[in-house]
Each structure stands twice: as C-alpha cells, then as structure tokens.
Amino acid sequence: MTKDLSRNEHLKEASAFLRGTLAEGLREEITGGIIEDDQQLVKFHGMYLQDDRDLRSERGRKKMEKAFAFMIRVRIPGGVCTPAQLLAIDHIARTYGNHTMRITTRQTFQLHGVIKSNLKATMREIDRVLLTTIAACGDVNRNVMSNPNPYQSRAHAATIAMARALSDHLLPQTPAYREIWLDGERIAGGEEEVVEPIYGKTYLPRKFKIVIAIPPSNDVDVFAHDLGYIAILDENGEIGGYNVTVGGGMGMTHGQPETYPRTADVMGFCKPEQAVAVAEAVVTVQRDWGDRSNRAHARLKYTIEDRGLDAFRAEVEKRSGVTLEKAKPFQFTSTGDRYGWTESEDGKGHLTLFVQNGRIKDIPGGPQWLTGLKHIAEVHDGDFRLTANQNIIIANVASDKRWDIGKLVDKYKLTADASPVRRNSMACVALPTCGLALAESERYLPDLISEIEARLASHGLTDDEIVIRMTGCPNGCARPYLAEIGLVGKGPGKYNLYLGAAFDGSRLSKLYAEDLDNGAIVAHLDPLFAAYKSERENGERFGDFVIRAGFVAATSNGPDFHKSTGAQRSAELITK
Amino acid sequence: MTSPIPTTAPFAQEEIEILNRVVGPASATQRAWLAGFLAGLDAAGGAAAQPELAAPAQPAEPLTILYATESGNSEKLASDMAKAARKMGLKPSIVDMADLDVASLASVKRLVVIAATWGEGDPPARAVRTYGELMGEGAPRLDGVQFGVLALGDTAYADFCGVGKKIDARLEALGGKRVADRVDCDLDFADPAGKWIETALKALAPEDGGRGRVIAVDFGAKAGAAELGPVEAEITELIDLNSSQSEKETYHLELSFDGAAPAYKPGDSLDLYPENDPAYVDDLLKAAGLGSDGSLRAELTKNRDITTLSLKTLETYASATGHQYVKELLDSGDARSWIAGRQLIDLIQQFPIALTSEQLLKFTRPLAPRAYSIASSRREVGEEAHLLISAVRYETFGRARKGVASGYVADQLKKGQRLRVKLRPNKHFALPAPDKDIIMVGPGTGVAPFRAFVQERRATEAKGRSWLFFGDRQFTHDFLYQLEWQDALKDGVLTRMDVAFSRDTPEKVYVQHRIWDKRRELIEWLDKGAYFYICGDAKAMAKDVRATLVRAYADVKGLSAEAAEKAVSDLDREHRYLQDTY
Ligand code: SRM
Ligand SMILES: Cc1cc2nc3c(=O)[nH]c(=O)nc-3n(C[C@H](O)[C@H](O)[C@H](O)COP(=O)(O)OP(=O)(O)OC[C@H]3O[C@@H](n4cnc5c(N)ncnc54)[C@H](O)[C@@H]3O)c2cc1C
Ligand SMILES: Cc1cc2nc3c(=O)[nH]c(=O)nc-3n(C[C@H](O)[C@H](O)[C@H](O)COP(=O)(O)O)c2cc1C
Ligand code: SF4
DSSP: OOOOOOHHHHHHHHTTTTTTTHHHHHHOOSOSOOOHHHHHHHHHTTEEEEEOTTTHHHHTTTTOOOOEEEEEEOBOGGGEEOHHHHHHHHHHHHHTSOSOEEEOTTSSEEEEEEOGGGHHHHHHHHHHTTOBOTTSSSSSBOOOEEOOOGGGHHHHHHHHHHHHHHHHHTOOOOTHHHHHHSOOOOOTTTTTSOOOTTTOTTOOSSOBOEEEEBTTBOTTOGGGSSEEEEEEEOTTSSEEEEEEEEOOBOOOOTTOTTSOOBOOEEEEEEOGGGHHHHHHHHHHHHHHHSOSSOGGGOSHHHHHHHHOHHHHHHHHHHHHOOOOBOOOOOOOOBSSOOOEEEEOTTSOEEEEEOOGGGEEOBOTTSOBHHHHHHHHHHHOOSEEEEOTTSOEEEEEEOGGGHHHHHHHHHHTTOOOOOOHHHHTEEEOOOTTTOTTOSSOOTTTHHHHHHHHHHHHHHTTOTTOOOOEEEESSTTOTTOGGGSSEEEEEEETTEEEEEEOOOTTSOSOOEEEEEEEOHHHHHHHHHHHHHHHHHHOOTTOOHHHHHHHTTSSOOOOSGGGTTSSOSOSSOSGGGOO | OOOOSOTTSSSOHHHHHHHHHHHTTOOHHHHHHHHHHHHHHHHTTTOOOOGGGOOOOBOOEEEEEEEEOSSSHHHHHHHHHHHHHHHTTEEEEEEEGGGOOGGGGGGOSEEEEEEEOBTTTBOOGGGHHHHHHHHSTTOOOOTTOEEEEEEEOOTTSSSTTHHHHHHHHHHHHTTOEEEEEEEEEOSOOHHHHHHHHHHHHHHHSOTTTTTTBOOOOOTTOOOOOOOOOOEEEEEEEEEEOSOTTOSOOEEEEEEEESSSOOOOOTTOEEEEEOOOOHHHHHHHHHHTTOOOOHHHHHHHHHHEEOSOOOHHHHHHHHHHHOOHHHHHHHHHTOHHHHHTTOOHHHHHHHSOOOOOHHHHHHTOEEOOOEEEEBOOOHHHHSSEEEEEEEOOEEEETTEEEEOHHHHIIIIIOOTTOEEEEEEEOOGGGOOOOTTSOEEEEOOGGGGHHHHHHHHHHHHTTOOSOEEEEEEESOHHHHOTTHHHHHHHHHTTSSOEEEEEETTSSSSOOOHHHHHHHTHHHHHHHHHTTOEEEEEEOTTTHHHHHHHHHHHHHHHHHTOOHHHHHHHHHHHHHTTOEEEEEO
16 A cells, blocks of 8 residues: 655655755844754754744744744763763853753753754864764664663673664764754765665654663663663673564654554564664664654554564564574563662762753752753763763762762752652653643653652652653653653643553553643542552552552553553542 | 025014015016115115115125034024024025035134034034044134034033034134134023024124125025924833843834824934833932922923933032032042932932922923934834834942833833824935935844834835844844844845844854955945945944944955045945934
8 A cells, every 4th residue: 555655755855865955044044943844854963943932922922933942962872971072062051052951861961942043053062072963853763772870880881882883873874964064065966876875865754762771770761662672691791682672662642542652572682793783674674664654653663563573573584684582581670760879890989860850950049950060070080871761870980089079969969869759750841942842841840749749758658669750742752651650741731640650661551530730630649649558568569559459450552552541440439 | 486485584484474475476676676675775774765775785794504413403503593693684504514625614704613412422423524624634724713612412421512612622723713602502402502592693793783784595495394392192002022031121112193193204213201210209309308299299200300410410419508528529520430320319319418399400400302213114104103212221339220211111101101202303314215225234222213214115115225234132032123024034125134143152243243244245235326324322333333344345445444444434425324323
C-alpha cells in the first residue's frame, strides 16, 4: 500500500541536505522568526524556534510580533563534558541566553531565549569548545545516553566510549551545519554527491533515540527508547556484551488511542564489537520500514508493532551480518540517581547533586546553581556528568581536591537536602518556552511536591522513595508513563493522573483519573498513601502496591495502555 | 488681484477686508492717486491737500531681522517685529540664520537678532553653520552697524540663553553699535519679548518716527498661518508599546478631536499641556508648610512649573526668605552644581522655612507645554493625531522622579480622558516631493515622525524610495511599531530598514554603527538626491550620526576630513540634511 508522504518528507527531500533557506532567513533582521519550512529544518541543526508564551497575549496589542527566541540543544554523548565546555555554555547562557542552563532528560544542556541575531555567535562559541548541536533534534539519531555514574569505572568507561562511537557513526554528514552556522564555504554542488550514506536525502521517518544501561541501575530508562543496550558484565567486571532492546517510546496524543507509550522489547544479545553494526542495521531498517505517511505513527515502536519483533530481528541480522544470541539475564533495581559522594576503583571521588528539574539558575535566597557551577568549573580538573534524571555529577575529583569542591558546593547551597520523593521527581520544561505545552510543569511541580510531602508525612511515609514525574502534555518528555505517579498536562491547571509503573522502569503506568486540578490531585493521592501505609507488604513499591491492592489495572505493554483505565477500586472507602 | 493688502499689513483683519474691497478692483490711476494722496495727507499734518501739492515720498529705512530658531518661537517673534517695524517707517527684511550669507552683514545698517539656545547651550541645528562662521575669523567687520539682540532660552538649562549672549558680545566685538540692550527670555517669553521689540524699534526707527514715509509694504510676505490656541482632544488609545519585561515605557497615544484635527502635516509636532503629579504637589505644599489650600493646590497642579530649579529660583528664594544658607550657597559659587539633578522641592526641603502661598508662587514659573512629534498622517488616520511618548523616570538624591508631561501621560491619563494640545508646525522637517528618496534615522521616540512619513507616502503612493534606521535597547522588548514596519516593508512603502539594539550583545550597537555598515549604499542614495532626516536625542545621537556620515563620505569617496565635512554641510545648505532633535 502506498500512502501519501507526510509534509516533512517533501521538505527534507527539497532541503538540499538540511539547508533550506536558513542562511537567507538569518539575514532577515526585522523579524525574530524564520519561515515555517525552515523551522522544521533548523531542528536537525539542534534548535527550535519558540516564543515566550507568557507574553503572547500582550504582543499584538503592543504592535510587536511574538517574542521569538531559539532553544538550542547541545549534543553530549553519555552526558560527559569538560569544565571548559561547561564554562562556555555558562557564558552563552549569561551573554545570549536567558541566564539559565537546562539539564535535559537526555543528559545534555539546553539553552533558552537566544534571539536570531545572536545565533551565529552562539554556535561559534559552542564549536570553539568542541561541542556541536547537530542532530540534537530532528528525524535522526539524537543524543546517545549512557549511565554516567563512574563508580564502576572500567565498565562505565567502556559504555561512554560506545555512546560516543554510536553517536559519531550515526551523525549526519551534511556540510550544511558548518556552512550556515560557522560561515563555511558551500561546496559547489555539494548537495549533488551522496553526503548521507546512512540516512540518505530524507533522513529517518522520525526522531530516533539510543541509550546504554548498566544494571542494576536503569537511570536511563532503557525501555523508553527506540534502541537500547543493557550491559552484561562478566565475572571480572568487564562488559561481555549487551542485551539489545528495540521499540520503546513515550509519546502519545490525548484522545487518540492509536498513539501510545511503549516499553522496548529485548531482541537478543550481541558482543561489544558488534554493537555499532547492529545499531546501523536497526537505523536503516527503521529508515526503510518506518511509516513516512503519518508522523504520529512513524516511531520505531509502531514499526515493531506493525511488522512484529521476529521479522524486524531477522532483517536487522541480515543487514548487520550479526546473529543475535539469546538475551542474558539481568536485574534492575531503580531508575533514580545515587546522591552524594561515591568513590571509584581508581580512588577518584564523584559528587552527585540533585538539580530540581535540571534548571541551572541562581535562585534568590536559594541555591546559586549558575554561579556555583561556574566557580566549581573554574577550579575542577575532572569532568562533569549530566544524568538522565536531570541531575549533575562533579566527577573524577582527586582526593586532595574534594574539600575545595565541597566548600564551594556548600557556599552556593547546592546540596539542598531534598526529600526522597523530591529527589525522585522530574518535570519537563513546558511553559513558557515549549510550544506544545498544555499545562505548567517545571514551574509547578516543586510546589505540588511540597503538598505531597506534607500528605506523605501525615501518613508517616516521609522516608519512602516514590517516583513522581510530570509533563505539560502527553509527549512524555520526562517519561511520566514510567513513573509510579505520573501527571500529564491536559489543559491549563488540569492533569491526568497515571499510576502503577514499576520502580525499576520495566512496566508502564495506567490512567487512574482525568482532568485533576491541584486540589484534586492531592485529594486522589492522599487515600492511596493511607492505604499504602496500612496495606503494603514489606518492601513493596508504591507502583506495585496500587496494582496488587486493586486500585488500578496493570499495563502489560503499549497496545493495552488505554485499556481498562480509571480507578478499579474506590479509594475513598478506606480513608478513615 | 482681488485682495492685494496682505494680512501682515498693520491693520485689523476687518480693516484689511474693507481696504481690499476698495483697492482690489481699483485701476492703476486710482492706486497712484491714493498713494500720493495718503503721503500728502501726512506731510500736510493731516489736512486734506491737493494731490499735486503732495510732497515726494521718501524711501523707508531698511531693517534686517535675523532669527535662529528650532521650534519656531524666534521666527514668530521676528515676523511680529517686522509688522510693528513697518508702522514705524522701517522696511524690514526677515532672514533665517540658516540661509544667511555672513559677509552680507557688512552692508547692513540696522540689525536685530532673535536667537534661541538649544541642546546644551548650542545654536538651533539649522543655524549651526552660520553661527560658526559668525564666530570664526572669516566674519566681516560691522563698524557702525546698529544692532540689538533678543535671546530665547529656558532657565532650567545651565547655559541660559547662551547663544543669544554670545552673539550679542560678538556683534559688539566686530564693531557693531548696540542700540538696544539684550533681554534674555525664559519659556514665558511673550511679555518680555513684546516689551523689548517696542524699545528696540524706538531706538532703531528714524527720528521723525517715519512721518511722511511711504510705509514699505512687503508684497512678498505671505499670510502667516493663523495662530490657533490649544484645543481639547480625547484619548481614544493609550498603550505602552514596550513589552512588560522591558525597563522602558513608551506610550502610543491616539487623540481624536471634536470635529477636525489641527491641520498638521507629517513632521509637525503637538504641544501637550500637562498637569503636575498630585502627589508631588502635596509633598511640595507640606514642605512649604502650606496645608490644604484647595485653590493653591489647583493652581500649582494645573498652571505652574513647580519642578524646575534654576539659579534664578535660588536667588528669588534667598531674597524672598532671606535664608542664610541659601545665600551662602549662592556666594560659594557651588550653586550651579548643587542644582544639578535637584528640583524645587529639594530646595524647600533642604532649606526649610515657612512660606506664604504668594512666596511659593514666586518661585515657580508658568507650566510650559511639551512638544511631541506627531506620529500619524491625516491621510491615513483621518481626524486623529498619534503621539509616541517615552516616560521619563529616574532617581536622584534618594527621590524617585518623573517627567511632568510624560509622567502625566503615563500615570495620570487614561483612555477616554481629555487633554489640551496645540499644533506646533515645523516647515523645516517636511517630506520632499513624492518622487524623492528619503533616509530616516529615528532611534527610540525619534521614530515617531517617520511613522507619519510612511503613512503619508503610502496614502499618496509616493514613488520615491524610503530607508529607515531604527534602534532601541532590546529587539524582543523594545521594537516600537515592529508589526507596522513589517507591513510597510511588505507593501513596499519602506524600501529597506536597518535596526540596532544596544542591549542584545556584549558590545553596544547604535544606529550610527548600522549607518557605517551600510555607508556605500547610503552615499549612493544621497548622490542620487536622497533627503536625510534625523529625529530623536540631540545630546549624543544626532551628533554621532552626523560625525559618522562625515566619516562615511571620507571613506566611500576618499575625501579629506574637510572635504567630507563640506559634503555634509552642502546637504545642509541644500536643505537635504534635516533634523528635529531634542
Ligand atoms: C528538554 C526535554 C525535556 C526536559 O525536561 O528535559 C524535551 C523538551 C521538548 N521535547 Fe521532548 N524533550 C526531552 C526529552 C524527551 C523524551 C525523553 C527521552 O528522550 O528520554 C521523550 C519521550 C521519549 C520518546 O521520544 O518517545 C520526548 C518526547 C517528545 C515528543 C514525542 C515524541 C513521539 O514520538 O511521540 C515531542 C513532540 C514531537 O516530537 O512531535 C517532543 C518535543 C519536545 C520539544 C522540543 C517541543 C517541540 O517539539 O516544540 C520540547 C522543548 C521544550 C523546551 O522549551 O525546552 N518530545 N522528549 C528533553 C530533551 C532531551 C534531549 O536532550 O534531547
Ligand atoms: C520638537 C520636539 C519634539 C519632541 N518629540 C518627542 C516625542 O515624539 N516623544 C517624546 O517622548 N519626547 C519628545 N520630545 C521631548 C518632550 O518634549 C519632553 O521634553 C520630554 O517628554 C520630557 O518632558 P517631561 O515633562 O516628561 O519631563 P520634564 O518634567 O520636562 O523633565 C525633563 C528633565 O528631567 C531631567 N532629567 C531627565 N532624566 C534625568 C536623569 N536621568 N537624571 C537627572 N535628571 C534627569 C532633565 O533636567 C530633563 O530636562 C520632543 C521635544 C521637542 C522639542
Ligand atoms: C531640547 C532642548 C534643549 C534646550 N537647551 C537650552 C539651553 O541649553 N539653554 C537655554 O537657555 N534654553 C534651552 N532650551 C529652551 C529653548 O531655547 C526655548 O524653548 C526657546 O523658546 C526655543 O525657541 P525656538 O522655538 O525659536 O527654537 C532648550 C529647549 C529644548 C527643547
Ligand atoms: S512533554 Fe510536552 S510540554 Fe513537556 S516539554 Fe515535552 S512537549 Fe513540551
């Protein structure tokens, strides 16, 4: 069956390898925006045209166009960056950005509020410290994630190396990026010769995401991505190979059951040296099999649902020449980060700090994240590691340096001792920058958590770890469907409540109640906390409890995510 | 020739009409008879005489009235003076300093100069060139030239009437004979100027007061635009154009009139009659120890300038109150620097003394209107006028201050309220023929008249190209009228636009930098006859832009500094370099 290609497919085809009319658009001084087509293309270069939604209502009246600015997403495989690189991002944030940096749920930095006339200067600074933004967004392989915590240093070093290898191997080859942003010369007829051996002119049907996990930590939420690698360590702690997972993804659309989040399937096991070949095969099969007619059905998770895992595996093995072995057993315990100091085999120290929702900024009277990290970067000679939970690790601190770092951390109040629920929480960016947000998220969750903390305390659950994640829309940027308590924006001040995901990230949640405002959210959770306190079995996680206790049905996988939703047992009954 | 007698004739309007009814249709012979008869009539001491006995008419004595103006006050006084001069048998010729050939002064017998001071003690923009020549070596000797100078100024400025003073001294130094002492006028110049004109003319007029002379009627003189008083307008729109995240407030004000709007042209301004901030008035009354006197409060709020603090005020204060410390301050010579950044209330609070309302009023002057460039064209907005007003707010000596008029607009006025305005024409800042190219440099509120220009050119489908340079602080928060400029570029009324936002980048960028970037095209436009307009800040911007334009000429055409300077002053002479700065 041949269906019409989606609009973006024609766009990519005609874009001369992602050039479009970006160069011309940048010269247009009187508008802060760029034309619609270029807005799609510029994503492949790692940025989005946004506008300050807080200001939207007043702009027309004031005879000004929308308050346009660009969001720029850096590419940092495995989330490891040098002090020099952090200082560069910091400088850009202060000079051209909105005086904040944003650690994302994919282990990198985002900058917000860069206006068009400052884009080139910004991109040059990023390039100067050997960072890039190419393919940080767009229908290509995005930033590759890997467990960044160096305490298992040898295994970890290997996964970081592999994250970089995968990232480099799947990087777009088009010269457009250097041409447009770094004033490179356009190679005459450059677009004619084949510049994209892996992607071709039209790249992938949709975004594509790869992660690497090292059990027992599932901090990267391995099942939430198109392609995942679960490291299997041998007896002497080296990586013996990887279980390969495919077909995970979060995004869906309210009211469209044919869209759903999906946890990845374990497809088999491969040797470390085969990992890149397998990745390329998975990418090219998705390139050729993925649905290019409907962007809402174009992710690998739907390809796998449509073609079946076996057919997909067979094609991957054929193209890669790798015969996947049977998956090896593995055990995850949690998706969270380990806070505080840890020490690795080589005696280096690593300090993991909780950054609320990943927002690096100076909070009046509170933690001075921007200034603090800057000063730490100025003295630190190890590296920094961004986690998939929007946190940061000051890594590889020599023992004699620990005290200095510790002092700076205290000076700038960077160790706000947050409660277990807060430390296990994430919120996506949402308003005011995200164009797709239906409700607040990053700006709202901290307050909601405070109320939830109070409820938990009243039930004597203060020390329990419960994973809470919020997003401003169903796209799922903070992977809310893998949280024990997931809150997804439905409209201004209204959220859908999802429950029953597994603490280790292996099971999706289920819709429990709809359109809840702040009060209703707390009212719905409180009796569940009470029940959890009185009825839980020992060691039982909240996410598992609400299913066993019959409050909500379990989700086996994506296709039944929307089945038997809603409260299965009246919670109010057992509140008294 | 139905009405040969000009309205400038020394008769009342209705008299002029009657005379026109007679003289208009009269034949050549009838007119000759009248001339002779009237001349004879005077000569014979009023007794009717036979025409043929009439004494031969003597020629009227010439008088040169030179004026240097920016906003028209001096020019208006010059024409009033000419009117009066004719009554006294003088033949006045009015000369704009902008068009004066300095050498020609040598041949003048009677010279009157009416000069305003601008900027920080500078001559009005258009007079700069001539002023320089008059002060320079090249100036001619003026031995025996009878002269008098009337200076216009504002006591609020440190260099009060500086230009008038310098010209007065210079004329004397060049050998001129001062027959009327200079008078320095403050903003309320009407009375002192009127008196000075009388005395000056007495001193200059021929001994016999012009008896027997045929009054020189300057047939060339066109009827001066009828003086209209202030009119009421209703505020139909009042928007702060800066984003809520901007540090600035710039108000777009739309005024509608009962009936027709003042007959303004693009480039004209409106005088806005403000009221003082009630809170400030109360503070002032409290400081003066004057409680709740309703009528005094009203008078101070509506009619008096109660913020300006000048040396003059200090002197009056010292003499009226006999305040010792104020005397000492004045004697110390530090008074001028003490005044800087202070207002009347600071004086009274710092040197408190119980005052009577009469005394308090003595320390104030009439509240003067503020001028605002009209930002609209009647061809597009009909019987409305739009203004663009930047709120003046600052803090000095621990007190938050605001501009009287801009503060009135920003904090007191609301949509639907009424206020008083008066047309302030500016024929020296008008659009050229529709087929001429124009270059407009208008950062900040300087862009106001250019919105009027663009509207006018759209309505008249002008063929000439137009190029706008705009600048402000932040692209995102301070881009005034952005959407309108985008439309104008789309429909081609604006050919091109370049912008400079000073706070978006580490190094500050201003319009003059953009002008420098585009100097090649810019000089090309000027060579093709383009008109160059500057509006906005006089202190820095206008000077920097001019300096940049000179450098641009030097660079693009490989000219010496002098030649480049000449290139620009030539534009000036050809009236293609036009500014309205403040
Ligand atoms: C910054 C970040 C959230 C955060 O709080 O950290 C983010 C922010 C945005 N995401 Fe996301 N996504 C982010 C991780 C994710 C994740 C989580 C992950 O990758 O582990 C997901 C779910 C996994 C998945 O892809 O299924 C995710 C699923 C989406 C989707 C839905 C994709 C889908 O196929 O359904 C969209 C909308 C779309 O692509 O059409 C989206 C779109 C967006 C955009 C670019 C909105 C837009 O398209 O205009 C958001 C920009 C907001 C802003 O102002 O910064 N974002 N987004 C994360 C940046 C990751 C990175 O560094 O690359
Ligand atoms: C022909 C012409 C056209 C004009 N067009 C416009 C226009 O289109 N838009 C516009 O906004 N303005 C325009 N102006 C300026 C306008 O007339 C007023 O001068 C301006 O609005 C300030 O008036 P105000 O009554 O608000 O302030 P005032 O009460 O007159 O106070 C202004 C005085 O405050 C003092 N002051 C101001 N800032 C500071 C500071 N930071 N520190 C210390 N002292 C300070 C200075 O002494 C200054 O003279 C124009 C002026 C002219 C002559
Ligand atoms: C921006 C500006 C600057 C001025 N600078 C001075 C000055 O330095 N000294 C002074 O005595 N008067 C100054 N004045 C007052 C003018 O000289 C006064 O308004 C005069 O009446 C203007 O006359 P004109 O309309 O003929 O130009 C200034 C007025 C304005 C609006
Ligand atoms: S989840 Fe939705 S609202 Fe939140 S950042 Fe992603 S797209 Fe925006």
